[in-house]
Amino acid sequence: STFPNGSLRLTRAQKEDTAEYECVARNLLGSVLVRVPLTMRVHGGYSEWAEWGICSVSCGVGTQKRLRLCNNPLPANGGHHCAGSDTETRSCQKQLCPVDGHWSEWSHWEECSQTCGQGNRTRIRTCSNPPAQHGGRSCEGKAVDVIMCSVRPCPVAGNWGPWLPWSPCSESCGKGVQSRIRLCNNPPPTFDGLQCEGTDTQSQVCKETSCPVDGKWSSWMSWGSCSVSCGGGTRERTRLCASPAPQHRGRKCEGNDVHTDFCNSNPCPINGNWGPWNSWGSCSKTCNGGQMRRYRTCDNPRPAHGGRMCAGADVHMQRCSTADCPVDGNWGSWQPWGDCSASCGGGERTRVRLCNSPSPVNGGRPCPGDSTQLSRCNIQTCPGGPQRARGSIVGNINDIEFGISLLNASITEGKSGSRIIHASISNVPRPLGPAMRKLISILSPIYWTTAQEVGEAVNGHTLTGGIFRRETQVEFATGEILRMTHIARGLDSDGALLLDIVLNGHILQLPSHANINIKDYTEDYIQTGLSQLYALSTRLFTIDKESVPYSWNHTITYDQKRGKMPYLVETLHATSISALYRPLEEVLEYSIQASITKGDRSNQCPHGFTLVSAGPYCADENECEVGNPCSHTCHNAMGTYYCSCPRGLSISADGRTCQDIDECLLGGNMCHGGQDCENTIGSYRCVMHCGRGFRRTTDGLSCTDVDECQESHPCNQHCLNTIGSYRCACEPGFQLRNRRCIDINECRQRVCRSDQQCKNTRGGYTCVDLCPNGMTKSENGTCDDIDECKDGTHQCQYNQICENTRGSYHCTCPHGFRSQGLGRLCLDIDECEVRDACQHECMNTPGSHRCLCPAGYRLMTNGKMCQDIDECVEQNIQCGANRMCFNTRGSYQCIDTPCPPNYQRDPATGFCLKSCPPNDLECALSPYALEYKLLSLPYGIAANQDLIRLVAYMQDGVVHPRTTFLLVDEDVKLPFALRDENMKGVLFTTRPLREPLTYRMKVRALSYSENRGIEYQTTFTVYIAVSAYPY
Structure with a gap:
C-alpha cells in the first residue's frame, strides 16, 4: 500500500526478497526512476537437542553433556542470535572404582634357625592396609624377609694341603738328601676342630749329576818319520788325554797333544835346467841364403849342492834369407795422349807409361814417380753453366766436428731434358756418413746453378753468374734442425764453380745398414726482392720402406745488377736421386738429375706473399699485422706465420689458440711427496697435502683438523674429536657397534660364577652368589679367588708353569715342551725330528732347536735357510x-x-x-x-x-x-x-x-x-x- 506522503509500505516479505528494486513515477511532464535496495533481517532460531555425550569418568559419579545449534534459521542480514544456552549438563555413574592394596607393618624377627655356623631369621607382613578391591592392584614386593645369622662358629677339623716341592739336593754332585713338607691348611683346624694326622715332612736320596773328573796326559809316544829327506822337514809325536780321560764335564788336559820338531836340515841337490832361448841374431845375408843363431844358458835354475848339469847344446842355428835377391824396376817410354774428357768448360786428357824396362822382381823396388800424366784441355766456357764444381765443407753435425771435407762434382747432359750431377764428398766422419745420405740439398747450389733450362726459365748460373749466398734450413719431422750456408764465389779459370759450405745443427741419425730411398721432389723459387730469392720444398725419404718427411727452405741473395728471373716463380725438378756412403774411404757420393721450368702460376705470388708491382716481385705478407690470427703471440715467417704461447700454455691443434698446460696432470711440476699440485691458468701451485680428517687452509700452506663432532657425526651417545678423525664412546655397560651404543648383556659372557644367577640391567648387571671350592669369603662378604700358584698349594711339576684360574688352577708346559699327562714332567720336543726343520743341519736344544750351516754359508734371518757368503765382496x-x-x-x-x-x-x-x-x-x-x-x-x-x-x-x-x-x-x-x-x-x-x-x-x-x-x-x-x- 502507499502512504499519503508517497511512501510505499511492504506488508509481507521473505529472506529471498532481498534485492535492489526500481520505482518509476510517470506524469504528463515525464517520468522519474529511483533504485531502492531492500534488505530482509532474519533472527536466529535453535534446532532440536542432540543426543547426550559420554560420561566424564569410567567409574564413580561424573557428568555428561548434549548440544543444540542456532541454525533454524541462521541469523542473517543483521538479525539477532538465538536466545538461551546451547549446552545442557547432567550427572552420570557407571561402576565402582578399583582400590589398590597396601602392606601392613613388618612382624618381629624370629629366632636363628641354627645353633652354630650360619642360619636364617625371618619376618612377615600382609597386604591388608587396605586390601585390593574392585580390580585394584595387589601389593608389590616380598611378604617374607630373610637374613643370615650366626650364633657362634662351628668347629672345623684340619686337613693336609698338597706336598710342597722338594728342596734342592744337599750335594751338587754325587749322592745327597732332599726333603719336602706339607701344611695343615686345607682347611686349617679352627674353633676347636681336630688337628691333621700324620707327619708333615718327607725325605729321599737324590743325585743331581756325577761329579766331574779332570783329564790328565799319558806319556809321549815315539817320534814319527821326517817329512822330507833333505832341505829341512818336520817330525811329530803325540800323547793322549786319557790318564784319566775327562768325564762328567771335568776339565780337559791343558797344553797340546802334538809336539813338532825340525829334522834333515841339509840342503837338497838342485839339478840344472835350461833358461829360455834368447832372440835370433841377424841373418848373415839379406838374400840368396844365410845363417842366424840363438843362445840359452843353464840358469833356470843353475845346478847346486851336487845337482846335474843341463843336457844338450846351448846354441841353435837355422837358415835364413833364402829368397832370391830383388831386382828394381825402371820406366818404359810414355804412350800417346788420350781423348779430352769434355768438349768445353775444361776437360782432362791422360797418357801412361809402363814399369817394364825392367820390371821389378823378387821384392825389388817399383819404379819411382807416377805411371799416369794429366793435362788440361778444351778450357773454353760451355753454354748453360759450368761442367764442374768443387769446394770445402766445415762445421758441426750432431756435436761431431768436421775436419775439412772436399766436394767435387761433375755435370753432364742427360737424355731426358735434364742435367746429371755426380758429386763426392771426402773425409766424412763414419758416425755421420750413413745419416748424411739424405742431405741431397747440400748440393743445391750446384744443381740450381747447372739445371737444364726449359723454355724461358733460367738457372742459377744464368741469373747470378755463379756468385751468390744461399742460407738453407732443414727441419725433420722428429725435431732435428740443420742450417747450411753456401757461398758461391764464381767460376775459376778452368770453368769450375767454387763453393764454401758451413754446416751446423742436428740431423736424424740412421743405422749404417738401413736402406734409404730419396723420393723425387720439386722446389719453387720465388723472386722476393730485386736481388733475392726464396725457395722451399717438402720432401720424403724412405728407411727400409718406411716414409719420413722433412722440409727445406732457402734464401738466396746475389748482385742486383744481374736483374731478376723472367717469372715470379720458377720450379726446379729433382729426379733420379741416389746416395752412397763408403765407410772404409769415408766418402759420400750423390747423383741427381735437375731441370728448371716456369712455375705452375709463374706470374702470381703464392699464398703468404703479396705482389710489389714496382719490381715486380713477391714480398712476404705479414699475417701478424693483418687481423692477428693468434690468441697470444704471432711470429711472421717467409710466406707464412706461426703462433707461440707464454710459459705454462701450449699451442692447440688448430695452431693458433693457446691452451693451459695442466702441469699437475702431465707431471711437469716440482711438488714433492707431502704436497698436492693445484693447477692454475698458465701455471700451478704446490699446496699442503691434507689427509682424511683434515682441511686445507685457504692459503694452502697448512692443514687444520676437522671437528667431526661439531659438524656431523653418527654417534648416538658421546663423540670425541681426535686429531684427523673422531671416535664414538659409550656409557659403561654399553659397547660400540657401527658407531651405535648397544647394551652389553654381561650375562651372556658368564660374568657370574656357575652358582650365581645373573640379571642383566640397562648398562650393567647384578649377581647373587655363594662361595664354591677354590674361593674364600672376604671380610665384606664377597667371595675371593684362592691363588694356588702363589700360596704353593698347586700340584704342578718343577718344569711346568702354574696358571691360576678362578676357583682353581692348571699346569701347562712352556714353549718347546709337551705334556705327558697330569702330574708328570714336561718332555722336551725334538724339533729336529720334524721334516725340513733346517735346510742343512739341526741341533736340538732344551725347549727349542738351532739350525747350522756349512762353512762358507751364513744362516738367513728366517733361522732356517743357509745363504752363501760372497767372500770376494765382503772380505775384499x-x-x-x-x-x-x-x-x-x-x-x-x-x-x-x-x-x-x-x-x-x-x-x-x-x-x-x-x-x-x-x-x-x-x-x-x-x-x-x-x-x-x-x-x-x-x-x-x-x-x-x-x-x-x-x-x-x-x-x-x-x-x-x-x-x-x-x-x-x-x-x-x-x-x-x-x-x-x-x-x-x-x-x-x-x-x-x-x-x-x-x-x-x-x-x-x-x-x-x-x-x-x-x-x-x-x-x-x-x-x-x-x-x-x-x-
Missing part, C-alpha cells in the same frame, strides 16, 4: 794381476784370467780385446774378443737344464744375425753341451750335476758376413763351480 779378496776372484757356493777361488799377447783388457767390461800390430796376419785372424763367464751352481741340477745364453754383438751394440757357437777343446767327460738357438749359444747340462767340481770350458763364437766370410770372432772362457750342497 785381492787375487792379483790377471786374476779374478770367483765366488763359489760355500767358498771362493782365484782363477787366472790373463789377456794373451796382442790383447788388452777393456776396463769397462773386463773383456780382452784384440789390438794387432800392423801387417800381423795371424793376429788379424784371431778372435776379436775374449770374455770370461763365471757361474756358481747348487748340487743336483737336473739334465737338459739351460745355464747360460751367450750372445755375440757387432761393434754398434746390435746382436749379430749370423753367428754360430762351438766348444773349442770339447771334452766328452764334461756334463755340458752347446746348441745354437735364435742367434744365441745356449750352454746346457747333459747329465745331473752330482759332483762338487769346478769346470773350465772355451766357447768360440764365429760371426759371418752376408757372403759367408768370417766377420767377427769372440772367445768365451766359462767357469762353472758346482757346490757340494743343493743350495
Whole structure:
C-alpha cells in the first residue's frame, strides 16, 4: 500500500526478497526512476537437542553433556542470535572404582634357625592396609624377609694341603738328601676342630749329576818319520788325554797333544835346467841364403849342492834369407795422349807409361814417380753453366766436428731434358756418413746453378753468374734442425764453380745398414726482392720402406745488377736421386738429375706473399699485422706465420689458440711427496697435502683438523674429536657397534660364577652368589679367588708353569715342551725330528732347536735357510794381476784370467780385446774378443737344464744375425753341451750335476758376413763351480 506522503509500505516479505528494486513515477511532464535496495533481517532460531555425550569418568559419579545449534534459521542480514544456552549438563555413574592394596607393618624377627655356623631369621607382613578391591592392584614386593645369622662358629677339623716341592739336593754332585713338607691348611683346624694326622715332612736320596773328573796326559809316544829327506822337514809325536780321560764335564788336559820338531836340515841337490832361448841374431845375408843363431844358458835354475848339469847344446842355428835377391824396376817410354774428357768448360786428357824396362822382381823396388800424366784441355766456357764444381765443407753435425771435407762434382747432359750431377764428398766422419745420405740439398747450389733450362726459365748460373749466398734450413719431422750456408764465389779459370759450405745443427741419425730411398721432389723459387730469392720444398725419404718427411727452405741473395728471373716463380725438378756412403774411404757420393721450368702460376705470388708491382716481385705478407690470427703471440715467417704461447700454455691443434698446460696432470711440476699440485691458468701451485680428517687452509700452506663432532657425526651417545678423525664412546655397560651404543648383556659372557644367577640391567648387571671350592669369603662378604700358584698349594711339576684360574688352577708346559699327562714332567720336543726343520743341519736344544750351516754359508734371518757368503765382496779378496776372484757356493777361488799377447783388457767390461800390430796376419785372424763367464751352481741340477745364453754383438751394440757357437777343446767327460738357438749359444747340462767340481770350458763364437766370410770372432772362457750342497 502507499502512504499519503508517497511512501510505499511492504506488508509481507521473505529472506529471498532481498534485492535492489526500481520505482518509476510517470506524469504528463515525464517520468522519474529511483533504485531502492531492500534488505530482509532474519533472527536466529535453535534446532532440536542432540543426543547426550559420554560420561566424564569410567567409574564413580561424573557428568555428561548434549548440544543444540542456532541454525533454524541462521541469523542473517543483521538479525539477532538465538536466545538461551546451547549446552545442557547432567550427572552420570557407571561402576565402582578399583582400590589398590597396601602392606601392613613388618612382624618381629624370629629366632636363628641354627645353633652354630650360619642360619636364617625371618619376618612377615600382609597386604591388608587396605586390601585390593574392585580390580585394584595387589601389593608389590616380598611378604617374607630373610637374613643370615650366626650364633657362634662351628668347629672345623684340619686337613693336609698338597706336598710342597722338594728342596734342592744337599750335594751338587754325587749322592745327597732332599726333603719336602706339607701344611695343615686345607682347611686349617679352627674353633676347636681336630688337628691333621700324620707327619708333615718327607725325605729321599737324590743325585743331581756325577761329579766331574779332570783329564790328565799319558806319556809321549815315539817320534814319527821326517817329512822330507833333505832341505829341512818336520817330525811329530803325540800323547793322549786319557790318564784319566775327562768325564762328567771335568776339565780337559791343558797344553797340546802334538809336539813338532825340525829334522834333515841339509840342503837338497838342485839339478840344472835350461833358461829360455834368447832372440835370433841377424841373418848373415839379406838374400840368396844365410845363417842366424840363438843362445840359452843353464840358469833356470843353475845346478847346486851336487845337482846335474843341463843336457844338450846351448846354441841353435837355422837358415835364413833364402829368397832370391830383388831386382828394381825402371820406366818404359810414355804412350800417346788420350781423348779430352769434355768438349768445353775444361776437360782432362791422360797418357801412361809402363814399369817394364825392367820390371821389378823378387821384392825389388817399383819404379819411382807416377805411371799416369794429366793435362788440361778444351778450357773454353760451355753454354748453360759450368761442367764442374768443387769446394770445402766445415762445421758441426750432431756435436761431431768436421775436419775439412772436399766436394767435387761433375755435370753432364742427360737424355731426358735434364742435367746429371755426380758429386763426392771426402773425409766424412763414419758416425755421420750413413745419416748424411739424405742431405741431397747440400748440393743445391750446384744443381740450381747447372739445371737444364726449359723454355724461358733460367738457372742459377744464368741469373747470378755463379756468385751468390744461399742460407738453407732443414727441419725433420722428429725435431732435428740443420742450417747450411753456401757461398758461391764464381767460376775459376778452368770453368769450375767454387763453393764454401758451413754446416751446423742436428740431423736424424740412421743405422749404417738401413736402406734409404730419396723420393723425387720439386722446389719453387720465388723472386722476393730485386736481388733475392726464396725457395722451399717438402720432401720424403724412405728407411727400409718406411716414409719420413722433412722440409727445406732457402734464401738466396746475389748482385742486383744481374736483374731478376723472367717469372715470379720458377720450379726446379729433382729426379733420379741416389746416395752412397763408403765407410772404409769415408766418402759420400750423390747423383741427381735437375731441370728448371716456369712455375705452375709463374706470374702470381703464392699464398703468404703479396705482389710489389714496382719490381715486380713477391714480398712476404705479414699475417701478424693483418687481423692477428693468434690468441697470444704471432711470429711472421717467409710466406707464412706461426703462433707461440707464454710459459705454462701450449699451442692447440688448430695452431693458433693457446691452451693451459695442466702441469699437475702431465707431471711437469716440482711438488714433492707431502704436497698436492693445484693447477692454475698458465701455471700451478704446490699446496699442503691434507689427509682424511683434515682441511686445507685457504692459503694452502697448512692443514687444520676437522671437528667431526661439531659438524656431523653418527654417534648416538658421546663423540670425541681426535686429531684427523673422531671416535664414538659409550656409557659403561654399553659397547660400540657401527658407531651405535648397544647394551652389553654381561650375562651372556658368564660374568657370574656357575652358582650365581645373573640379571642383566640397562648398562650393567647384578649377581647373587655363594662361595664354591677354590674361593674364600672376604671380610665384606664377597667371595675371593684362592691363588694356588702363589700360596704353593698347586700340584704342578718343577718344569711346568702354574696358571691360576678362578676357583682353581692348571699346569701347562712352556714353549718347546709337551705334556705327558697330569702330574708328570714336561718332555722336551725334538724339533729336529720334524721334516725340513733346517735346510742343512739341526741341533736340538732344551725347549727349542738351532739350525747350522756349512762353512762358507751364513744362516738367513728366517733361522732356517743357509745363504752363501760372497767372500770376494765382503772380505775384499785381492787375487792379483790377471786374476779374478770367483765366488763359489760355500767358498771362493782365484782363477787366472790373463789377456794373451796382442790383447788388452777393456776396463769397462773386463773383456780382452784384440789390438794387432800392423801387417800381423795371424793376429788379424784371431778372435776379436775374449770374455770370461763365471757361474756358481747348487748340487743336483737336473739334465737338459739351460745355464747360460751367450750372445755375440757387432761393434754398434746390435746382436749379430749370423753367428754360430762351438766348444773349442770339447771334452766328452764334461756334463755340458752347446746348441745354437735364435742367434744365441745356449750352454746346457747333459747329465745331473752330482759332483762338487769346478769346470773350465772355451766357447768360440764365429760371426759371418752376408757372403759367408768370417766377420767377427769372440772367445768365451766359462767357469762353472758346482757346490757340494743343493743350495
